[in-house]
Amino acid sequence: MKNNKAIRFVLIYLLSGIAFFITTLPFHGLFSVFTVTEVRPSAVLYPFLGISFGLPSALGIMTANFICDAINGYSLAILFEGLIPQFLYTMVPYYLWKILMKGEDHRHRLDCAARVLKYALICLVFSLISAFGVGVIMYINFHFDPTQAALFVLLNNFHMSVVLGCPLMVISNQIISRRAGTERILTRNEIIIIITAVAQAILLAGVAVTVYVGEKTVGTYDIWNTVYIVGIVLISATMPLSLGCMALFGKSK
DSSP states (O other): OHHHHHHHHHHHHHHHHHHHHHTTTHHHHHSEEETTEEOOGGGGHHHHHHHHHOHHHHHHHHHHHHHHHHHTTOOHHHHHHTHHHHHHHHHHHHHHHHHHTTTOSSTTOOOSHHHHHHHHHHHHHHHHHHHHHHHHHHHHHHOSOOHHHHHHHHHHHHHHHHHTHHHHHHHHHHHHHHHTTOOOOOOHHHHHHHHHHHHHHHHHHHHHHHHHHHTTTSOHHHHHHHHHHHHHHHHHHHHHHHHHHHHHHOSOO
């Protein structure tokens, strides 16, 4: 039994690290914005894997982020200063989710507006912590006002973790249910989450193509900054609509 637990721990550690690595490193040069941060789709893995697995995922992500930052040429000071914040970004969602979902059945399921709001709250807390962590590291190492970078990290991590995290939670819960031998169909609220995610992906792709075609004469960073700002506006508009539909339908049986 102990051997099985140890093997599972190591597997989760390795797979979490690999997932974080392959969703972080390629975006450093493509979506780089500030000296020590960039647009990171991997931000979703902090709350998602934290909620799902806790400690092994936290250690895997912390290790993978250390390796990514080392490959990208960050100083030793930044590498080691980031270890504890990276660990907290995953473990805080893990413990906060356990508190918020205490006593509830199907703790991993987002089948009502209340649970989606709880998940969004966790994403917000994670985003605030990460913004503070990046701001402190930037101030200590570069001695300038980190407000703009911290705000960017806050917005990026919140939107990435909510937009990508909600459908990931739905899909993973379906996998968990089927592995347990339950043939569970998607609830109406889960279908709303999936439809919203697909619609947001289509909208963002359309914005990216439109901006790129219309602004070929400007720099790559300017193009992606425009795409990112417009994307935030669209996502911020669609999320309340999605929650409103969930509240209207109520919890599906």
